[in-house]
Amino acid sequence: MTRPLVLADPAPPRRPRIPRLLQQTAFRRYWSAQTVSLFGDQITMLAVPLLAVLAIGAGPVEMGYLTAASLLPHLFFSLPAGAWVDRYPRRRHVMIVADLGRAGLLLAVPLLWWAGALNLPLLCAVAFLIGTLSVHFEVAHSSLFAALVRRPDYVNASSLINGSRAMSYVAGPSVGGVLVQVLTAPVALVADVLTYLTSAVFLTRMRVTEHPVHSGPGLGMVAGVRYVARSAVLRAILLGTTTLNLFTYMFTALFVLYVTTELDVSPGVLGLVVGAGAFGGLLGAAVTGPLSRRIGIGPAVVLGLVVFPAPLILVPLAGGPRPLVLALLITAEFVSALGVMVLDIAAGSVQTAATPERMLAVVSGFRRTVNYGIRPFGALIGGVLGAAIGVRSALWISSIGALLGVFWVVFSPLRTMRSLPET
Known part of the structure; x- marks a missing residue:
């Protein structure tokens, strides 16, 4: 007797594969903080120079001063900041404070503009201080990365973070341009404030056992x-x-x-x-x-x-x-x-x-x-x-x-x- 034909159940649809590292709560929050912050950086890179040109009337020389003000902290403070962070037991807290500090400084710019008190020296001072906080954020990031990611996963973790960086290069300037066009440059900076605050929230909610601080000779x-x-x-x-x-x-x-x-x-x-x-x-x-x-x-x-x-x-x-x-x-x-x-x-x-x-x-x-x-x-x-x-x-x-x-x-x-x- 012929056996009845039994149709197999259709295979369940494949779900998009989530990278293994992003399935880990701590790394996912760390990566999310980095991603949001990188997009915010692209908005700042466009909105601050446009604010200097459109609101202050900066010319080529003034734009050179503004660019130098943002870069000098990386030249002068990277090495001493790194030596200090190596001796500080809570690198994650350094990154959180840097995010909150940058948010506060950026928020001051549109407030000064609305009050009619914004000028080039103040904008250069803000750029210098933001650059200084960014230096501390970046050098602390190196230590936190090693505490969070296992050695065999270094390349995969770096690929995810740099993928976010590449995506920010593609979409960040476009979003920043739209924000400046629709909301004006000062208001666009408020959106960047929100990205730094969001980054700080992700870092605050992240749990990681940081490596102990070493002291004595052979450091510094x-x-x-x-x-x-x-x-x-x-x-x-x-x-x-x-x-x-x-x-x-x-x-x-x-x-x-x-x-x-x-x-x-x-x-x-x-x-x-x-x-x-x-x-x-x-x-x-x-x-x-x-x-x-x-x-x-x-x-x-x-x-x-x-x-x-x-x-x-x-x-x-x-x-x-x-x-x-x-x-x-x-x-x-x-x-x-x-x-x-x-x-x-x-x-x-x-x-x-x-x-x-x-x-x-x-x-x-x-x-x-x-x-x-x-x-x-x-x-x-x-x-x-x-x-x-x-x-x-x-x-x-x-x-x-x-x-x-x-x-x-x-x-x-x-x-x-x-x-x-x-x-």
């Missing part, structure tokens, strides 16, 4: 500098990225000028080019984890030091019909953004793994001091070089020179490093 600013200088891995990454930053900031100082004047690309089209290129950052954040497992974490750093600067050569090379010019610019932005993420995630994971936990903040502070310190020099050299030999020639030198950074790493243990190093 001098010890942090000495440790980096003696570590073949940390020294190679620092020298490679510093060389890269020097030349890429030479390039950055001339990029907008060259594209708008020499290639005749309108500001609106340039914004679309840069925005399209930012999607490369999202792809880079997605592929760095599998890539580093396949080729090794050290070769991934080497690859990032090449893929980041190499596409920039397409910019001085661009010419001919307008579609070809735009295609080359978009390709340069897209692939370069992809390389940035590969480099940031792989190098950041190696640096965290290669640094003793008791020195994470001061070593991070030293790296920021050097890397942020070289940037204004690169921009200055780029401007002088562009005036002396022409913008296009200066772009050729800076784009090719940026590739020199990889040689510091090629001749180091990173070239053959398959997995994260020991301290």
Whole structure:
């Protein structure tokens, strides 16, 4: 007798897979705080300069003062802040206070504007203080990251955080532009205040056992500098990225000028080019984890030091019909953004793994001091070089020179490093 045909129950629909780290409450709140804060940073980067131009009437010189005021804390305070945070037992509290402090300072700007008391010196002072709090937030972040994330998960955790960073680059300026257009620049800053407050709430609700504070000799600013200088891995990454930053900031100082004047690309089209290129950052954040497992974490750093600067050569090379010019610019932005993420995630994971936990903040502070310190020099050299030999020639030198950074790493243990190093 024929058996009746029994139809199997349809398979339940697949649910989107949530990354394992985001299933952990503590990391999910930490990542959420970082994500919200990064989007807020993009709003600030657009709204504050627009406020200076539209409400105060700032010119080129005044805008230079405002930019310098926001960058100087990174140069002057990163190293001492790192040494202090390493001795402070509650790094999470440092980040919370930094978030609340930045929210309060930003809230003061629209209040001063509504009261008719806002001027350039006050805005520069606010930018300087916000930069100082951001320095403390960032160096404390290094220590909290190591306390929260297991060593084997460094790359995956960095990929998630840098994915949020890439997404903020794509969506943040657009949201900021809409807020400024609809609400005006002062009111747009109130939205940024809310992002910092939200970040502080996520950090407050996070539970993490922080590593105990060590005391005694072998700590502090001098010890942090000495440790980096003696570590073949940390020294190679620092020298490679510093060389890269020097030349890429030479390039950055001339990029907008060259594209708008020499290639005749309108500001609106340039914004679309840069925005399209930012999607490369999202792809880079997605592929760095599998890539580093396949080729090794050290070769991934080497690859990032090449893929980041190499596409920039397409910019001085661009010419001919307008579609070809735009295609080359978009390709340069897209692939370069992809390389940035590969480099940031792989190098950041190696640096965290290669640094003793008791020195994470001061070593991070030293790296920021050097890397942020070289940037204004690169921009200055780029401007002088562009005036002396022409913008296009200066772009050729800076784009090719940026590739020199990889040689510091090629001749180091990173070239053959398959997995994260020991301290």
